[in-house]
Amino acid sequence: MSLKPSDSIASKRIRLLEILALSGCLLFAAVFSYKYLIMPAVSPEHKATKNSVTMQAVEGYMIEGSYLDRNGSLIMGGSAPGEAASAAYPMNYSYAWLLGYYSVSGTSENRFALRGNLYDYTMFTLDDHNTGATVRLTTENGLQNFAYSSILAGMEGSVIVIDNDTGAILCLASQSTIDYDVNDPNTLLLSDVEGSQYRRGTFENDPPGSTFKIITAAAALQMQEEEGLDDSFFNYNDTGIYVAEGDGFEITNWGNYAYGEINLETALNNSVNCYFANLGNLVGKERIAQMAENFLIGQEIKIPWLGTIHSELDFGAGTPGDIAQVSFGQGNTEITPLQLTMIAQAIANDGMMMNPYVVESVRLGRLPLYTHIQHKLNSCLSASVDEKLKAIMHSTAVGYGLDENYGMVYAKTGSAECPDGRVHTYIMGFTEDASFCISANNSDISYSLYSYAQQLVSYLNNLYGR
Amino acid sequence: MRLFQKKEKQQETPGVLMEEETHMTQTEPEQTEKGSGYIVIPILLEFVLGAFVWIQAPGAAFNYLCCLVVMLLMTAFIGTYVYNRDGDMKLFAAIASLSAIGIALQLVIDEVYQTFTVFSPLKSAAAVVIAVVFVLLYDLLRRLLNHSFSIYFMLVFSAAIYLTLYFAGYDPNGMGTSAWVQIGGMTVQLTDFTKIAAVMFYSSLFSSKENRSESSILILSTIFFVINLAGSVAIHELGSFFILYFLHISVLYIFMEKSNQKRNYLLILAGVTLAALGTCFVLYRYLRPIAEAGGLNSFTSVLWPIVRKVYLRFSVTANIYSDPYGAGYQLLQGKKALWIGGLFGNRVNFNAIPVVESDMAFIALINSFGMLMGFLAVLFFARIMRSGSKLSIHLLETSRADAVVVYGLTVLLFAQAMLVILGSCNIIPLAGLPIPFLSRGGTYQAIVFSFCGLLLHMSEYQGNRYEGGDEDESETV
Structure with a gap:
């Protein structure tokens, strides 16, 4: 059965609106993929913007994940909701250069060392209690403190x-x-x-x-x-x-x-x-x-x-x-x-x-997020x-x-x-x-x-x- | 000749039937084989969604598991039914998948977000039953659409809905919209019925049984349009009118003959719309100090909420930070969710999104299940649009009224979904409407499932269910 001329025009118009609608969907998906998925993956500025938005959203309740040494002893952590994690003396100094820091504002990030590289786990992957993942290091607290306090003891240098x-x-x-x-x-x-x-x-x-x-x-x-x-x-x-x-x-x-x-x-x-x-x-x-x-x-x-x-x-x-x-x-x-x-x-x-390697594993509760494989x-x-x-x-x-x-x-x-x-x-x-x-x-x-x-x-x- | 007509012939000439059936088995299987695989899509998705629910909100996993059993059974049963009747399996896959996404999302929302209501899977099941009844009744309704009185009936029906809401409607959410009535212990959103009335109205208007002149089409449709406009303004429900406005323009554009009169009408309508928007902005500037001083009179006090609503929706879209803790708060939280959502949903327990169960359901979907699932939902809506358009074009061969019905249903589903999705993503002004499948709301779910049921029903036998068209009212299967 062929269409009447008027119906033929109607079918073309339906097709036109369909194409417009599908194009709109494609455009929507493309723009949003570009803005929210691709750019944060390839551009440091977009990644920083994403992290800045995330930090603003969670800073009121987020508890930064803990850092433990090879024996499971606490290096840094125990923070309250909305407060930065802290380390007890002398680890606040002996580990300072190793742990570093992370902060983000707008399109710029300030990041250094482990906290600057592991924030995605320790701050942006939270468990049911809003606590970030726990990082277990390969270091030994006693040795680290000894090296810092007794060997370096104010001397510029390093002990590895x-x-x-x-x-x-x-x-x-x-x-x-x-x-x-x-x-x-x-x-x-x-x-x-x-x-x-x-x-x-x-x-x-x-x-x-x-x-x-x-x-x-x-x-x-x-x-x-x-x-x-x-x-x-x-x-x-x-x-x-x-x-x-x-x-x-x-x-x-x-x-x-x-x-x-x-x-x-x-x-x-x-x-x-x-x-x-x-x-x-x-x-x-x-x-x-x-x-x-x-x-x-x-x-x-x-x-x-x-x-x-x-x-x-x-x-x-x-x-x-x-x-x-x-x-x-x-x-x-x-x-x-x-x-x-x-x-x-x-x-x-x-x-x-x-x-x-210095990071042994990262875990969220019992869920392993990262485990180092020796090679x-x-x-x-x-x-x-x-x-x-x-x-x-x-x-x-x-x-x-x-x-x-x-x-x-x-x-x-x-x-x-x-x-x-x-x-x-x-x-x-x-x-x-x-x-x-x-x-x-x-x-x-x-x-x-x-x-x-x-x-x-x-x-x-x-x-x-x- | 199609299958359902052969059944009639079977009674008359069995010998001929045998011959023709043999022919059918040689030519049809290829098409039916193609469609059978699509039933797997929603089934797989229902399992995948189970994993998402378990990861994002373990507390909702048991409820989802219970729903999963029912969903799998319904998917299998309805899918087989549609398949056996040579219906559009792609359309079915899209509808079933979106339904599954919606149920999983609503269960997670109850577990993770702060909401005023609790999602009831029983209501969803009831909505499916209502849809089945609606589809069964549609054959009767369809015959009535070819009579001119049905146009006037729909006009009166729509007006009655608005009058009822104006005098007896109430606002359970405190958002200033009186779109609900209480019947017994149930709350029904009557404005959703105006959408059914609209589809039926336009179907009847373009029925080929009545050869209406251009003028009469324009006059009647304008009366219907004005009833909806006046009713929507009276009950402060501009969201639904937004959808009906789009339906009105697109139906006239598509199904009316090409003419200067139609073109002028559409241009004038567009111009009036823009002028109305401009007037709203001007009136806002003028009325705002008066309203703040408490000096509104009886006329301006009716006008002010509408003007304010329109102005705020547009101004917040233009600059989301213009009122970050007021009109822009919802969208600002939505924007955060879009950034945080990532590919598979947020991992920072971000849940401060207002009205996630309705207007912001798409945002909640991205926030909970990730951008990938959001795009999948959009893809399924696009599939509904594609299938509906295809079916509508096919039905033009036999019945304009059916073509209008299918087009109307498709547009109401797709347009409402995309308008709210785009609105919640702050691309266009947000209309406070539910998103088909994704949002909760008993009445709207029943309407959505009824629309989907009807689309699947009309796609049966590859769209030739009503082969007799407008001329043959009795020939249905």
């Missing part, structure tokens, strides 16, 4: 401890130019000190100093193994001065000492710059670069929920002089204290570098090279006073002359259970860190029941 087998961060204490109290973010936010939002340990990129000699030593040991060289390869007559081929710059040892006939072990024990400058040129840029790459130097490493750490390996023009500088840890090479701890952890763990980052060393390196590092540690009374301890210090005139000192090492790095910004000499390392190792031995 990582479990050898898992990569769990047991301690990440930091002390900066600002005495940051996590209960009062204004202590940090209102600071006019340049670069005040600066968590030492993860953000502090400085030359590694003599700690880099471990990399050079590992590259040399690897070369010896691969090329079947005998131990005489490591013999060297140190005159206290090294001048690289084609370079007029003289490299000297600390205190202008000259050590005479030495090998790799005595060179590392005494941190002989000239020896490693020479060894670096013998091993070559490629092998050192390869070993540094094995330890992920020059690569970005993501620490879940905490951030990304950066480092840089810089051979400059690649001249013998540049290679010599890099080989004993000077020049433009930059590493963070956390990565130095990771290097120690890899050596301790038979050459296997684990991904460090390795890289296999850095062969077993035989690792054993030789451990032996040398142990004898070095004994030289620092970390003798048998402390159990088996392996360590290396480093002092770096920074471009701005600071001297940055480190002591990195490991026990049979955990790896550590104590970093002191603007300190005179790495000797001063020996006693801190001894205290820390004692604490770790006690913690692990040794």
Whole structure:
């Protein structure tokens, strides 16, 4: 049956209105998807707007989720509805740089560290009692407080401890130019000190100093193994001065000492710059670069929920002089204290570098929202090279006073002359259970860190029941 | 020839029937096979909604579980019925899905939000029964629509509704709208019946049995329009009139012959509407100080609530922050919910949305179940629009009156849904109306289910249920 002309027009008009209606629906869905779903996912400003609206809506009744340490002890939390969570003394200071803060207003967010990255769980995922999810960290409250109060004790720097087998961060204490109290973010936010939002340990990129000699030593040991060289390869007559081929710059040892006939072990024990400058040129840029790459130097490493750490390996023009500088840890090479701890952890763990992590899990009541899965980052060393390196590092540690009374301890210090005139000192090492790095910004000499390392190792031995 | 006509032939010439039925089995199965899968959509959705309810409001999960049993049975039974009668299964899927979304949402609303009333699944079941009765009675009603007296009856019927509401209506919500009457222990929103009257009126007006002139169509429809306008103003219920206004314009635009007279009429109507809105804004400026000083006279005191309502609705839409704790509060809370809702609903227990059970049901849907479910609901409304339009076009071949009925029902469902959805999202001025399927309200649910039942009924046998059209009043199945 065909339509009458008038009905034919009517059918066209119905179709027209139908198309308009369906187009309207599509437009509605498209605009709302764009505004409320897509933009908040891709644009920080829109995300901030969404968070600002959410915060306004919930701030009257929301209870920020708690942060617990590895034993389930409270670090921060216990807030009342409408009030920010707080930490008891001394954790309000010892954890301040690790926990950070979160605030949002309009289209701008102020966020830092764990609270700044986990707010979606701790503030915007609420249970029936309007309490946010609970975050369990890998840290240990006693160790964190000890590191902050007894080791750093006002000194600018950081103390990092990582479990050898898992990569769990047991301690990440930091002390900066600002005495940051996590209960009062204004202590940090209102600071006019340049670069005040600066968590030492993860953000502090400085030359590694003599700690880099471990990399050079590992590259040399690897070369010896691969090329079947005998131990005489490591013999060297140190005159206290090294001048690289084609370079007029003289490299000297600390205190202008000259050590005479030495090998790799005595060179590392005494941190002989000239020896490693020479060894670096013998091993070559490629092998050192390869070993540094094995330890992920020059690569970005993501620490879940905490951030990304950066480092840089810089051979400059690649001249013998540049290679010599890099080989004993000077020049433009930059590493963070956390990565130095990771290097120690890899050596301790038979050459296997684990991904460090600080957030163990996030749960809303019994509902798991996030659980960390341990995984390795890289296999850095062969077993035989690792054993030789451990032996040398142990004898070095004994030289620092970390003798048998402390159990088996392996360590290396480093002092770096920074471009701005600071001297940055480190002591990195490991026990049979955990790896550590104590970093002191603007300190005179790495000797001063020996006693801190001894205290820390004692604490770790006690913690692990040794 | 269609199935229902073959049944008649069966009695006359069984031999011929056998031959034709064989033909049917060769050509029809492809179409029926296509439709059978659509019954799965609402069934799956009913289970998915169960998961949403359990996550968002565990306290409502048991009630939903009880409803789920009934919903599954009804979906299976009605779906099979529509399928067996070669009805529009896509339309059925959309209707059943929206019904399920509405029930799940209302149960969550009772658990999570502050509401004045409690959702009753029993009322929903009663609404389905009323819809079935309405559909059964429609065949009788349809015959009456072809008589000219039905036009005048609908005019009088609509006027009677408004007069009843004006003298006996009351306002249970305290919103200033007297759209309800109390019958025994029941509260009935009479304005919803004006929508049925409107569909029947326009159907009768365009029945091909009466060849009315353009002038008479315009005069009669204008009288009907004015009755609704005057009645709506008298009881302060502009929301329903908004829908009827849209129906009036679109029906005349579609079903009247193309002519200068019609064009001029529609243009004048649009112009008068704009002028009325402008007048409201001017009057608001003029009357506001008088009202604040308590100096309104008997005439302006009738005018002032309407003027104020219109002005506030538009001004708040233009700037939601113009009155954040007054007229804009509801929309502002809705806007927050849109931001917070995300893909699968909010996780921060945000529930401070006024009138979630009715006007703001779509916002509650997004807030509780997420943007995805909101879009799904819009998709189902679009499906109703598409199916209704298709059916209306198909019915033009046989009966203009049926085509108008189907178009009217479709528009009333779709337009009301989208006007309130867009209004609650602050895209257009918010009309205080329930959203079909999503909002609660016994009377409106009964009306919505009746409309849907009728649409499905008329889609039976691929839209050829009333093949005889206007000319053959007796030929129905």
